[in-house]
Amino acid sequence: MKPEAEFNPPASLSRRPEKKDRKSDCFDHAGRAITGGIVRFMRSRLGKPDRIIPIANSHSSEIKSFSENRIKEEARRLGLEIRIRGFDDELVGRCFALIREAADRALGMRHFDCQLIGGWALLRGTIAEMETGEGKTLTATLAAGTAALAGIPVHVICVNDYLTARDAESMGPVYKAMGLKVGVVTHETPRELRPAEYDCDIAY
Secondary structure, eight states: OOOOOOOOOOHHHHSOOOOOOOOOOHHHHHHHHHHHHHHHHHHHHHOOGGGHHHHHHHHHHHHHTOOHHHHHHHHHHHHHHHHHHOSOHHHHHHHHHHHHHHHHHHHSOOOOHHHHHHHHHHHTTOOOOOOTTSOHHHHHHHHHHHHHHTTOOEEOOOSSHHHHHHHHHHHHHHHHHTTOOEEOOOTTSOGGGHHHHHTSSEEO
């Protein structure tokens, strides 16, 4: 049997072809200018997102002494104040502290600092990206609860019916502690019952 001839590729084929760096053109410069402008605008709108942490923490010890009825009363008062003054940092920080205390009592779960930042970003109308396990479901209660207290109809959108029902049930006690009503709408919710669910302060 004749042995197969060994294949020796020419030197030009033995090297890996490398992609040459493309020179920037006018479209690249325009794209960077636009995205840079958007980033600068969002930073100016958001400011320093971690500034909400010391504000919320400054109210924690006082709110911890509140009774359940006092929490609801304070939630109503803050809601009225926000309607007058808007989402002022001081009011939002106090509201976050109130929601954090309600979550601690109702669920045994207390918002971490990163969750306060996430809730503050959501309330400002931006997207908050969080890693798996950082507590997105609990984070959403900060923005949803604060907006609902201010009289804004809130819809929390979940990716499927299971998560919709689960999150509404698991986070419901937090909202109820604040005197807010929670509705649930899934594919199985009858058409005639949907208006009442959407009429709640927060609808999942």
